Amino acid sequence: MSLITVLILFPLVVSIVTFLVRKENIRSAIVRVGAVGTAVLTVYTAIQYFNSGLILSIGETEMIDLFIIVVEVGLAAYIITTGIRTKKYLVSLFSLFQTCLILWFEFTQKAGIEVETGIVFDKLSGVMVLVVGVIGSLICLYAVGYMKAYHDHHTEVKERKSFFLAVLFLFLSAMFGLVLCNNLMWIYFCWEITTFCSYLLIGYTQTKEARNNSLLALTINVGGGVAFACAIVMIGMNFRTLELSTLISMKPEALVLIPVFLLCVAALTKSAQLPFSAWLLGAMVAPTPSSALLHSATMVKAGVYLIIRLAPLLGATSVGRIITLVGAITFLACSLMAIAQRDAKKVLAYSTIANLGLIVMCASIGTQESIWAAILLVIFHAVSKSLLFLSVGSIEHQIGNRNIENMNILMNVSRKLSIYLMIGIAGMFLAPFGMLISKWVAMKSFIDSNNIIIVIILAYGSAATLFYWGKWIGTLVSNGSGKNNGHHGVFSLDEELPIFLQAVIVVFSCLAFPLISKFAIVPYLSDVFGGTAMAPIGTGNQIIMVIMMAMLILLPLGYIPLSKKEKSRVTPIYMAGENAGDNENFIAATGVKRKSDLSNWYLEGYFGGKIFTFWSNMITISILCVGVLLLIWRWAL
Incomplete structure (x- = not known):
């Protein structure tokens, strides 16, 4: 049994054992061991294959293919039945169509198609394995402490922790398979498993809202699965191959671009791009570990991973331009909509x-x-956003809600959580953290490729990003009105350790980005495009950014007193009037004592309504329809 096989199957075994064990102490120990084991296996696998890579040819695959078909039929039967029972007939129709299509292809058209390379471990899959394995394992570890506190606060929710934790590990197993497989049929199978797991996680609380949102997620992502299945059939019948690497090496002709467009549509649904974003917003009803897993390391990254793989076939083609426009509108519209949110998880x-x-x-x-x-961006977004989700989950237990306005007391409640949250926010928008570095390179690449409209969209979207992140971090450091009314929960070690480690990873990844570029990204680009690729940022600029990061780390040292005798003078807060003495009330111009109320501007009338969402969806739907018409026209020619 190869190391790759062990990496894929280990989380699956942990998932099964976790589901079967009902005693909490034993189950918690299994999850901790499973999380640490998955992380260790991930790092060891990366060390083994990162430099040399791995191309694994699977001999006889009949048993694997048969197992996949049986599981897919079982999933389809469950989804179809669920759709009929809940009167969500569209998801039943989607599932029935894609399953029948795959079965027809498997038993009538697939004969003679040989898949020589079943597994590929290159630099890109290595990066994704590290993101999934390390970040995902920390989320699973965090879930042990979080779910205990969750059920202490939500006594109305039926306790199904064995089920919840088991699905988390199943998710990791499917993601490992998705990023390592080169066989499109196997990728499709793992793709559908992640869809089903997201449905189970979102519906965990079994409330009416959770059930509706989980069914919405299932419908949208199974719809994306229909596009994926159609692409597989077209590739197999027209080119007699099922290897992703073979598809990527083809010339971007009309017959190739049609299945590529279908794969991109599937990727857009999985990555919750407009007009398919509603499922991810609805996923916020789920417990925080599932939000972190869905939105940082696994579910949504599967879509962008596939588009990065297909990048050589996009570029200046009609499909490339259509997908670029959809991504651009999504970036701008959702950055603006984030401004209007008060709920921290909705902002995230x-x-x-x-x-x-x-x-x-x-x-x-x-x-x-x-x-x-x-x-x-995939790397930095995964580590920073996971840190933010986990921090917000623990903050909710500490202060009793997720309202950003109420986080001005967080310094008094938990200074550690405040610092962790600020590190995560800084990782998303401050220089020299990686997200801003990546945006700078993105801007340069858009200018170099003469995509001026995209440059303008990036500029305005980034301005909106600065607005809502700056607003949030300003609330955290304001330490404004409000008092610590006591802790609402215990910040357990199972919660704190993963959050601390992720904060370390955020800082370390920013310091190490020149090494990530040199040993991972540049070699991958050299393999894909041929020749010797170059990093967009010169060595001198990379050194300057690392020095800036080091200065940010050393900056807090300036607040340490130089001597024990040093004294500081505490002054009352200025409130546009005389402070009443309690830092909460002030004497107004009329001599009346009034309570100070600090509140941010949310522009809800502009970006928080359904009208803005509706028109954003209409624009992206129109763009995708234009893409379909262009492909039909090119194919007809």
Whole structure:
């Protein structure tokens, strides 16, 4: 049994064992061991294959293919039945169509198609394995402490922790398979498993809202699966291959671009791009570990991973331009919509969709510079956003809600959580953290490729990004009105350790980005485009950015007193009037004592309504329809 096989199957075994064990202490120990084991296996696998890579030819695959078909039929039966029972007939229709199509292809058209390379471990899949394995394992570890506190606060929710934790590990197993497989049928199988797992996680609480949102996620992503299945059939019948690497090496002709467009549509649904974003916003009803897993390391990254793989076939083609526009509109619209949100998880959800739109833009431009930026964005977004989701989950238990306005007391409640949250926010928008570095390279690549409209969209979307991140971090450091009314929960070690480690990873990844570029991204681009690729940022600039990061780390040392005798003078807060003495009330111009109320501007009338969402969806739907018409026209010619 190869190391790759062990890596894929280990989380699956942990998932099964976790589901079967009902005693909490034993189950928690299994999850901890499973999370650490998955992380260790991930790092060891990366060390073994990162330099030399791995191309694995699977001999007899009949048993594997048969197992996949049986599981797919079982999933389809469950989804069809669920759709009929809940009167969501569209998801039943989608599932029935794609399953019948795959079965027809498997038993009538697939004969004679040989898949020589079943597994590929190259630099890109290596990066994705590290993101999934390390970040995903920390999320699973965090879930042990979080779910205990969750059920202490939500006594109305039926306790199904064995089920929840088991699905998390199943998710990791499917993601490992998705990023390592080269066989499109196997990728499709793992793709559908992640869809089903997201449905189970979103519906965990079994409330009416959770059930509706989980069915919405299932419908949209199974719809994307229909596009994926159609692409597989077209590739298999027209080119007699099922290897992703073979598809990528083809010339971007009309007959190739049609299945590529279908694969991109499937990727857009998985990455929750407009007009398919509603499922990810609805996923916020799920417990925080599932939000972190869906939105940072696994579910949504599967879509952008596929588009990065297909990047050589996009670029200046009609498909490339259509996907670029969809990503651009998504980035701008969701960045603006994030401004109008007060709920921290909704801000994170909209910013996730927006940043995935930026990654889609970079990947679909298809130049070396833009793909370099896309891969770095995947890394930095995964580590920073996961840190933010986990921090917000623990903050909710500490202060009793997720309202950003109420986080001005967080310094008094938990200074550690405040610092972790600020590190995560800084990782998303401050220089020299990686997201801003990647955006700078993205801007340069868009200018070099003469995509001026995309440059303008990036500029305005980034301005909106600065607005809502700056607003949030300003609330955290304001330490404004409000008192610590006592802790609402215990910040357990199972929660704190993963959050601390992810904060370290955020800082370390920014310091190490020149090494990531040199040893991972540049070699990958050299293999894809041929010749010797170059990093878009010169060595001198890289050194300057690392020094800036080091200065940010050393900056807090300036607040340490130089001597024990040093004294500081505490002054009352200025409130546009005389402070009443309690830092909460002030004497107004009329001599009346009034309570100070600090509140940010949310522009809800402009970006928070359904009208803005409706027109954003209409624009992206129109763009995709134009893409379909262009492909039909080219194919007819």
